[in-house]
Amino acid sequence: MLSGNEAVALGAWEAAVAVGCGYPGTPSTEILEALATQPEVYTEWSVNEKVALEVGVGASLAGGRALVTMKHVGVNVAADPLFTASYLGVRAGLVVITADDPEMHSSQNEQDNRNYAIAAKVPMLEPSDSEEARQFTKLAFELSEAYDTPVFLRMTTRLSHSKSLIAPFPDGGPVRGEAPIKPGFVSDPGKYVMIPGNARKRRLVVEQRMQRLTADAATHPANRIEWPTGEPDAGAKAPVGIITSGIPYTYVREVDEDVPVLKLGLVHPLSPELIKGFAEKVETLYVVEELDAVIETQLKAWGIACIGKDAFPAIGEFTPAIVAAGLGLGEAPAVVEPSFAVPPRWPGLCAGCPHDHVFNELRRLGMIVSGDIGCYSLGVLPPYNAMDTLLDMGASITMAQGMDIVAPAEQRGKIAAVIGDSTFAHSGITGLLNAVWNKRDGLYIVLDNGTTAMTGMQPNPMSGERMGREDSFSVDYELLARSFGIPAENIGMVDAYDIGGISNAIETLAERHGVRLLVVLGLCLIEGQKLKRLDKLDDKKSARRELIYLNPVGGKK
């Protein structure tokens, strides 16, 4: 039994992947964590998804198979290299995992990244269970090399996090295959340097590649037609047929074992030949797809009658009951009323979280708080009620700048941004640079808890460790801020448990002008427990105290 994420890691390892990189994000995180246990593979948490994809493209061009992992919104961050990586193509296979999150179990939006495959002209595979996740990962590397293109593998939360059986290993255990491409960069500027003159030529190549893929999709092994009770005779039709993919396929099979199904494993590009052939053999054709009407829209553009979003929701995650109701096989799922009263329990910061006091203080001072994404986003909820906006990673510092430009005088000086350490490294630093460069006013507070807590304690460039808890360099906030031109008196570093120090630093810095950076340092409690088990707690604690101690302004001496 493996989770979908573990199975992707296994498939990549079996496919002799050389490099695994990504940025954590639910539900994708465990893929790299599993791959990182394998010494044959270089793995890294990259600073953000754009960086991860670019590292992956570089590895591919130098002849090593590369797996790049991210959650769905991570693809937004990586979209710039993605769209042109499609033009460059690959040397060794390049597979990009997009882990989508229907129902937004842990995400700020619901986004169907099949749309990215279409827009970036990159083929996409979508598995339905762990064994397929493993096999499709291998297929994705082969597809990538055969068609000279990056390939998407789309996972969803239900697939990433559920466990299902994988095929048994041969005697002696799993086998790591031989990489078909020899490492070594081969210069080819016409293919790898996308100045407009070259890009125009590659644009045509991309189109030809997609046409070839569309033709080959008709017989691609990831697609299959199932006629459980036998294929209709020539001229005859089955009453109902279903086109589906991914997790919804498993729900279709759960509610109806006998219905004919065209199961798409290659969800982009679609094969008109395959789909028309299936559609002609059924009376009523349903398209069962979670989130957007991607397949349905394409079918309708081809003039194929089908029932899709008229019967199934376009919002949220499917369940077998939703699928059954859409197919007319059951009642729409009723809301289940609990048989006894359950007291509402808000999510919240952990009891004793080092960053509790900052939020109390921001509320007490009546600040407008431009927030960001991480555990500390829970500062929006009671008892703090101290966050006013949250858009995307890194937006706290930049949105605060926009607010400050137009806010009336009585609000200016009352605006603060809060951002976690991992988020600061991911995309906060550029916002800080923007503020200084554009001579803005703003108080920006980094809530540094020594880890990327929300996604399960991954190291980050501020934390002093890299992948696998290997000791590494950590960014010196003060040197960084000084190098950006922020004056020493506008930089503060305080211990998160120094309640008086925090109040004092916020009040003092709130009254100053220009860009002000306050770093509140306190080790995440759960991370602390982990470090204790690893016998590393004392090192980390003393490193953090030193960070505060060395700071010449603000904070304890």
Ligand SMILES: Cc1ncc(C[n+]2csc(CCOP(=O)(O)OP(=O)(O)O)c2C)c(N)n1
């Ligand atoms: C573009 C993007 N990538 C990844 C995520 C998933 N994610 C949400 S918050 C977060 C990092 C939080 O770490 P940090 O800023 O250190 O705050 P903490 O949770 O430790 O308080 C990540 C990786 C996301 N929401 N958006």
